[in-house]
Amino acid sequence: MIDLALIGLTRFLVGGHPVWRGLSQDVRPRLYFANHSSHLDTLLIWAALPDALRGVTHPVAAADYWGRGDLRSLIATRALDAVLIDRSGGKRDETLEPLREKLRAGRSLIIFPEGTRSDGLLPGPFKSGLYQLACDFPDVELAPVYLKNPSRAFPKGALLPVPISCEVHFGAPIARINGEDKAGFLERARSAVAGLS
Template sequence: MLEKLLAYAIIAGARTVTGLRSLWLGTTPKPVQRIYYANHSSHGDFVLLWASLPPELRRCTRPVAGADYWGKPGPRGFIINRVFNGVLIDRQRGEACGDPLAPIEQALAAGDSLILFPEGTRNLDDEVRLQPFKSGIYHLSRKHPQVELVPVWIANLNRVMPKGRALPLPLLCTLSFGAPLVAGEEEGKESFLERARDALLALAPAEGH
């Protein structure tokens, strides 16, 4: 019960503060397994994306988050585990210590959809719209070709919660959902990462807007 109340409060708060608007430009919200991948400039990115989904999709969509930030005991850990049912990954662990994508693989094998940020870390550089993608999204697409990759551009959230500010600024945030894509059987890693990155950038508003 507490988890449901918190989820409702988070969704209502996110929509109130951001005036959340979802634009399904290249697809529609439908009950198929997907990885929603987005630009990353704020700790609230996955909250906004999750809140933008219809209730039936939220129930089976799990955000992927760094264990170093979200996995600590206390309110933060309770929210990611009990409210969002997040998939926590150890971003500090290399492949020599085991597959860092293993928790994501398990979630996909269970039929869950995911929210993923292929930049890996938050982009705090206003001069760079999108950082290079990590290779994980390519490997996931090759191993799970049945899973649609849906690009989602999150506009303005970094202005709602700028770094160092305790309270959010009420600004309109728009999430633009693009057409799904998958890695081709013969497509190389660099080619796919560039294509996936270009698909996300194509949804970004023009500079100055």
């Protein structure tokens, strides 16, 4: 119920039309990674996925925002089935463990590798979590996603979201290249997202 209401509200307010640009709609373990500029981002990708894909996909959300407050944590845990992670520091291995658990179970994840919301239209530098997960799970598809307009609809620090149509662009999966170092991989992943803008 809550999930249907959320999808309905998202579409009414900001649309969130999906644009498939080289990604198949088959159900398979996937890491969707996207630019991050608004609290709408998680909802937008989640609502844009077809039912079959949405059912096996968990957004990864920051515990310090989505875990706080009754309404937010209700949305995050009950409707979105999100994995909450602690980004206050601590060992990276521990931080990523709940994500590995989902991937081991054959589920898909939505992550925002910038780590926090940026102001710009293009994504900033990516943090290394995406690289770690890509190395640990070589069979998981790496799908770049570009979110168009959410920073206008609900920018950082804004009181309320306003109705501006957003689009969710799903790009072709990026390949793994033997011998590529961390920095090279992260930059390639970042430009895959930027390339969809």
